[in-house]
Amino acid sequence: QRQFVESGGDLVQPGGSLRLSCAPSGFELGNYATGWFRQAPGREREAVLCIRSWGGPINYDDSVKGRFSISRDNADNMVYLQMNNLKPEDTAIYYCAANTHYYCSGAVTDYEYWGQGTQVSVSS
Numbered sequence: 001q002r003q004f005v006e007s008g009g010d011l012v013q014p015g016g017s018l019r020l021s022c023a024p025s026g027f028e029l030g031n032y033a034t035g036w037f038r039q040a041p042g043r044e045r046e047a048v049l050c051i052r053s054w055g056g057p058i059n060y061d062d063s064v065k066g067r068f069s070i071s072r073d074n075a076d077n078m079v080y081l082q083m084n085n086l087k088p089e090d091t092a093i094y095y096c097a098a099n100t101h102y103y104c105s106g107a108v109t110d111y112e113y114w115g116q117g118t119q120v121s122v123s124s
Contacts, residue, residue, distance in 0.1 A: 002026040002113045004096045009118030012086055020081040020118060022096035027113070029053070029072070033099040034079045035111055036070060038092035038120075045095065050104035051079065060106040063089070086122045093117040 008020040022034065035050035047060035049070040057070045067085045072078070079096060097111035105111075 004098070004113055004115035006094060006096055006115045006118040009094060009120045011121040011123065013124050014087055014122055016086050016122070017082070017084045018086065018120060020083065020094055020096075020120070022079040022081070022115070024077060024098070024113070029074065029077050029079070029098070031102050033102055033104045034072065035097055035099065035104065036079075036081045037095045037097065037108065037111075038090075039095070039117075040089075040092040043092075045108050047106040047108065048094075049081065050099070050106075052102065052104055058104045083120070086120075088122045091120060091122050093119050 003025050005023045005025050031053045033052040036048045037045050038048055039045040049057055049059055051057045051070045051072045069082045071080045095117040098113045099110050100112055
């Protein structure tokens with residue numbers, strides 16, 4: 001079964017940093033675009049950042065601009081989400097998924113191979 005495995009979530013204080021990892025299981029990233037999403041309690045899953053196999057990242061959430069960054073290591077078949085200056089409103093389960101049409105999109109329905117997610121909690 002093809003899916004991603006997310007890791008790196010934790011409980012951190014406001015202003016702290018975390019680096020989330022996203023590893024594909026059962027497939028290679030290849031030319032798939034990979035997106036990071038998050039779902040806060042009581043809210044729908046939303047796109048945060050996406051990266052294609054070529055070109056730069058695309059940001060879908062203005063609230064993380066300048067604080068979060070996405071990167072991709074094709075040699076290691078991994079995607080990362082670096083999160084700095086974390087705020088309580090960043091608390092959510094974070095997921096990664098692949099767009100098998102090879103482009104980035106902000107629509108959850110355009111993505112497949114969802115993992116179980118990793119919990120990020122920001123609190124003092």
